[in-house]
Amino acid sequence: MTPLRTRLEITGLLLGICLFIFFTPFLMGRTQPNIEAAVQQNMAFLDEMVNKYMEKHQGRPPLTLTELYQNARSEKYNKTVFNPLLKNGGDINNEAIAVKYPPDVFARINKDYTNPEYTGKTGYYTDGTSYAIYGHIQKGALLKKDGKALIYGNFKLP
Secondary structure: OHHHHHHHHHHHHHHHHHHHHHHHHHHHHHHHHHHHHHHHHHHHHHHHHHHHHHHHOOOOOOOOHHHHHHHHHHHOOOOEEEEOOOOEEEEOOOOOOEEEOOHHHHHHOOOOOEOHHHOOOEEEEEOOOOEEEEEEOHHHEEOEEOOEEOOEEOOOOO
């Protein structure tokens, strides 16, 4: 009786492992659209903040996220966002949530750009007259729509 019980336990364990392996992609796939929606929402939120800032500053975008944060604080509008992958929230000037790209990084951004440092973060760049906002999903890959990197802002790429 013991060998039969052991065989049933092993069979049950193997069946459980097989089911787990089979259903994992389905469960993971359901979270992907939620992560992408959250990243895009952060992009839209940052875009709205920049536009409010520009209304008060003769159409000039903020040079830093700290400058944007200080304006949001003084004008009393929301400045808090959430990183859906790192599962943390905070103000827009928190580098775990949003980052300002250095010029050399921004120059390298294309639809295939990936940097694990930016996982779940919203990226911002300005040259002082125009601005661009990108969103990063798993492994720091850019959020894409129709195969192209999704970009918010008024920055014109060459």
